[in-house]
Structure formats: structure tokens, C-alpha cells
Amino acid sequence: MDPVRISRRHLFTATAGAVGAAVLHRTGLAQVEVPPDPTKVPGHVPSELGQRSPFERPHRVVGGGYQGASLTPLQDLCGIVTPADLHYERHHAGVPTIDPQRYKLLIHGMVDRPTVFDLESLRRLPAVSRLHFLECSGNGGPAYRNLRPDVSPQLVDGLTSTSEWTGVPLAMLFREVGVRPGARWFLAEGGDAAVMARSIPIAKAWDDAMIAYGQNGEPLRPEQGYPARLLVPGWEGSANVKWIRRIEVADEPFMTREETSKYTDPLPNGTARQFSFTMDAKSLITFPAFPVTLPERGWWEISGLAWSGRGRVTRVDVSTDAGQSWVPAELQGPVLSKCHTRFRFLWRWDGAETVLMSRATDETGYMQPTLAELRKVRGLGTAYHFNNIRAWRVRRDGSVQFGLEE
Amino acid sequence: MRRTLSIAVATVLIGTLGSGPPARFGLGRPATADEIAAWDIAVRPDGKGLPPGSGRARDGVAIYASRCAGCHGVTGREGPADRLVGREPREGFPFGRDPALVRTIGNYWPYATTLYDYINRAMPANAPGSLAPDEVYSLVAYLLWRNEIIADTALIDARTLPRVVMPARNRFVIDDRRGGPELR
Numbered sequence: 001m002d003p004v005r006i007s008r009r010h011l012f013t014a015t016a017g018a019v020g021a022a023v024l025h026r027t028g029l030a031q032v033e034v035p036p037d038p039t040k041v042p043g044h045v046p047s048e049l050g051q052r053s054p055f056e057r058p059h060r061v062v063g064g065g066y067q068g069a070s071l072t073p074l075q076d077l078c079g080i081v082t083p084a085d086l087h088y089e090r091h092h093a094g095v096p097t098i099d100p101q102r103y104k105l106l107i108h109g110m111v112d113r114p115t116v117f118d119l120e121s122l123r124r125l126p127a128v129s130r131l132h133f134l135e136c137s138g139n140g141g142p143a144y145r146n147l148r149p150d151v152s153p154q155l156v157d158g159l160t161s162t163s164e165w166t167g168v169p170l171a172m173l174f175r176e177v178g179v180r181p182g183a184r185w186f187l188a189e190g191g192d193a194a195v196m197a198r199s200i201p202i203a204k205a206w207d208d209a210m211i212a213y214g215q216n217g218e219p220l221r222p223e224q225g226y227p228a229r230l231l232v233p234g235w236e237g238s239a240n241v242k243w244i245r246r247i248e249v250a251d252e253p254f255m256t257r258e259e260t261s262k263y264t265d266p267l268p269n270g271t272a273r274q275f276s277f278t279m280d281a282k283s284l285i286t287f288p289a290f291p292v293t294l295p296e297r298g299w300w301e302i303s304g305l306a307w308s309g310r311g312r313v314t315r316v317d318v319s320t321d322a323g324q325s326w327v328p329a330e331l332q333g334p335v336l337s338k339c340h341t342r343f344r345f346l347w348r349w350d351g352a353e354t355v356l357m358s359r360a361t362d363e364t365g366y367m368q369p370t371l372a373e374l375r376k377v378r379g380l381g382t383a384y385h386f387n388n389i390r391a392w393r394v395r396r397d398g399s400v401q402f403g404l405e406e
Numbered sequence: 407m408r409r410t411l412s413i414a415v416a417t418v419l420i421g422t423l424g425s426g427p428p429a430r431f432g433l434g435r436p437a438t439a440d441e442i443a444a445w446d447i448a449v450r451p452d453g454k455g456l457p458p459g460s461g462r463a464r465d466g467v468a469i470y471a472s473r474c475a476g477c478h479g480v481t482g483r484e485g486p487a488d489r490l491v492g493r494e495p496r497e498g499f500p501f502g503r504d505p506a507l508v509r510t511i512g513n514y515w516p517y518a519t520t521l522y523d524y525i526n527r528a529m530p531a532n533a534p535g536s537l538a539p540d541e542v543y544s545l546v547a548y549l550l551w552r553n554e555i556i557a558d559t560a561l562i563d564a565r566t567l568p569r570v571v572m573p574a575r576n577r578f579v580i581d582d583r584r585g586g587p588e589l590r
Contacts, residue, residue, distance in 0.1 A: 066531075067531070092528070093528060093531065093534065104441075106437055106441065106442065106445055107434075107437075108437055108442050108446070113436065114436065114437040114442060115434040115435065115436060115437055116434055116435055116436075116437045116441065117433065117434040118434075121433040121434050124431075124433055125431060125433060126427070145505055175429060175430050176430045176431065176432070176433060176434060177434075178430075187448055189445075189448070193528070193531075193534045194527070194528040194534070195447065195527045195528060195534070195535070197448060197523075197527065245445065246445050246446075248446065248448060250450075252450065252451075252452075254448050254449075254450050254451075254523070255450070255451050255516070255517045255519070255520055256448075256520060256523060256524070257520050257523070257524040257528075260515055260516050260517060260520050260578070261509065261511075261514060261515050261520070261524075264578065265502075266499070266501030266502035266509075267502040268502040268503050269502070270498055270499040270500065270502070270577065271499070271502075271577055271578065271579045272499075272501065272502070272514075272574075272577050272578050272579070273578075273579055273580075273581050273582070273583075274578045274579065274580060274581065275580055275581050276581040276583065277581065278581070278583065278585075280583065280585075310585045362585070364584075364585030364586050365585070365586050365587045366585045366586055366587065366589075367587065369589050373589055374589070377589055377590055378502065379502030379503045380503060380504070380505055381500070381501050381502050381503050381504045381505040381506075381507060382501075382502050
């Protein structure tokens, strides 16, 4: 059972019991009729499209208009997969409406056979399905600067989600068109109003990049790039160009706005890191976390997510004493490469104030750094890639707040 | 074992008997020169992709006022959208140390060609792709002039734009993170 929901369930049960008859519950806009005993009346009939229980109202937090974002409610989710309608969003000019019948993917540049693929031809090629996280490289800013106590996992790190992606390996498309010797980069360009464009090293195409058209068993959601997107597993979200319509193979990067003015990382030594694609290993406790209040001391299961853009998470350590000691958490299978991994840690709270932290290590031996360590190498003013250890302070009254006192 | 054998056999037979997957499937259709030209809008630092046309800063004044100032401010410093103008701080590129600094074209963008590429590609946000090449060149010249990078009389075109050296040109380094125990 997910402890986050205990209090809400108790609330509903208590209300129903007190009234002792069918009662109407207000859940947002919907009114739900709850029979006093569901075993004594037939339930509702099958439907063409399923819906969540009206008692569950997970939602994204939205901000910023058509250049904006929406955040995944990490604290409301279990397991590793993000329901498609809760996948985070970050757009550069809104979500375009694209007719799949008219969709084209043009591949040209340093190739033998400039080619147009329609959706049918993409789907006809041998497909792969893989579970991978996607994370905006700006995710986690609230854990790096101007820390506030009253932020939830969603507000701290909600720009990360995991889906099962289905599509065709880009390497297969590149063999179809015949990439010429000397090609080292390709431009990936979207069909949105920003004509979003990023230069990608061609080695990523030969490694694990794919043109994805499926998400969690169905066609991509428009917000995730319908009808097709680039997926570069483990790399910052903006490089996974949505609504992809053009790939131009080249010898040098194009130096688009999104890889110069944006998505570069100023460093304390007076330089800025460019093409910093890989998302470093990271973890976050999603329970207990603000705004949860633990009602009593005793056994609680600490749970959270860990991931690395460099491969598998090999270890997550949890500290229940503000980082003085660390104990390995249980990694819940499957533990997949470049994918959210669920970790769990049984904790007996003695009622004293303390700080909970998690620390991920990946298969390269990289260990998630402390805030002080990351600030030392990146600088307080850096942008993007905020993967430092997160902390949740548990107060004596059971309330949980984000961050350490600075 | 059977699988290994069949793959081995297929490898031998590819292209002869068609009993295994081919090196390529021949799917998709040849792209026409016209459809490539219609979509091939990228501009590179060496100027490849820049179209004919030209503009000067003075030609960009009115275009900026009518098409850009509503979001980027009268002088390009006011917002609410990205601040475009400003050379401060002029020394040291201390953006990594100071979160209060604002990154602008004049103090942060490494390539002038990116201005053409981005304005032509995505601006103005309420009518992207609506500017003619002369208008884009004029806006590029205007913004470079406002950032004290070129003179107001300078003509910006496919030949001159790649030669403009941006103040932050040499500040960028390729990602040197490699995983493993070292934190970078």
C-alpha cells in the first residue's frame, strides 16, 4: 500500500461511515456516488476508454505558456513507468497538431540517398521497444539555488518521466540512406513552431538513438512528439527532438540557439560547457516528502527514484541521519539502463527530527554528489544539470520539508 | 544453436537468395530537390545556408519596434522575453559564479550566424517564419549593433555575417564529463 494515500482513504471511509448511506463526494469537478455497500449493487458497465478512479486526481503542475512546461507528480506514482498523460512537458513553441497521413521525415545532407520516410515506412521497419527516462536538463533547479522548504517532489524534480518507447533504431535509417564517410554530426529538427533544432554526434545514432512513434503501448502523445520523435537515451530532454521532420547529416555541429545560448553550462573557471548531453546519475526520495506529514512514529518505507544517463543504477544509499551514515537501499527490478529505477528502504522513525537523503551510483562508478561538491565544480551561477543529493527534513510533528538549512 | 546456425547461413545468403534480412530494406522514397530546399533552413557558423539578401542596423530599427519590442522590450533589455542586449559584465565571463548575471547576445552567444538561424526559424513567436531574408538580416544587424559588436553602418549579408566575431566566441568548451568517480 502506498502510505501517501492512507490519510485520504481514511478521510473518505470515515465520512461514508458517519453518514451511513449513499453520499456524494466532491472530487474536483466530479461528483461520485458511493453506495453504502458496493457488494449489494451492480457496478458500472464496460466502457470504450478507461478512466482513473474518481478518487485519484494526479495532475501535472503547469507554467509558462507555449514556451512553458508541466511537471510530473512524482509523489503520486508507484513503480517506474509514468502514465503518458502525466509525462512532463517542456515545449519551445507549443504542441503542434500534425496529420499522420501527411507526416514526413526527411533525411539528407552527407548521405548517398536523400530519403523521405512516411509514418507507414517507419512502422514497417523492424521495431524496438525500450524503457528509458527523459529528463529536462533544467530539472532540479529548486534543489540547487534558493532552496525552499515547501516544495514537493513534483516541484523539485518533476521534469523527468519514464516511458516504454517503441520505434526504429536511427542506425537502421542511416543504413537505408547510406551515411557518407566524414559525417560526424546530424541536425535533428522538429516540426513545431520553433522548428526546434539540435546537433547530435553521429556516434549516438550508431549507439542507441531511435525514431520513436510509440509510448507505453500506444502512439506517442502529442505532447511527447506525435507522430514521431528522436529519442537519444540518457541525454538531456531537449536533444530528444519532438515532432521530428528533418535530419541533416553533416561534418560539423550547426551551433543552433539551443546548443549555444541555451543548454550550455557556465562554469566557475570562466568557460561554458557545450554539448553536455548526458544526464548524470541522480536520485530523489518521493516518500516521505513535502507536503506529507507522518502521523506517527514506527516503520515507514522510504521510496524514491534513481536514474543515470550513463547506464544502470548499481546502488542507491539512503541516509536517515543527515548524511552521517549511509545504508544501501533495495533496488526494485527491473533495473534498466538509462531508466528510472525504484528504490525502497525500510525505516523505523523514532519521532526525533532528522534528515532523509538518497545517493545514487551508476555502473561507471559515478556517485551522486553533495550540493557543496557540485557547486564547487559547477559554480553557483551554472545553468542545467542539477543532480546533487536531495534532502528531506522530518520534523518532530511528522511534517516533512525540502532541503537542508543552508 | 539452431538460431546461431540460421544467422550464419543467412549472413552467407544475404543478397543472393534473400533468406535473411538485407543490409537495407529500400523503404522510404527519394527526396526531391524541391522538398529538401523547402525545409533546409539551417545556417552554420561558416555561413552555409545563409540566403541572398542583406540589411543594416538602421533598416532593423522599425522592424524591431514593430515585431520584437513587444516581448523583448524597447531597447532589448526590458523583457519580459529573453534579454537580447547587454555586454555586462565585460570582463571574465563569470556566469558560472554569479547567478544574477543575465546571458544576452552580446555577452554570451558565441556565433553571429546563430542569430540569423534562430530569428528566421522561430521568431517572432506569434508569427514564426514570417520574416523575409532582408528583414532577418536587418534585425541581425540591429541586434549586433545594439550589442556594440558592429557599426550601425555595417552591411550584414551571407558574406559578412560569418566574419563577425562574437565577444564570447572562445568561452565554450566541449563537454569533458566521462562518468566514473571523478566529478566535473
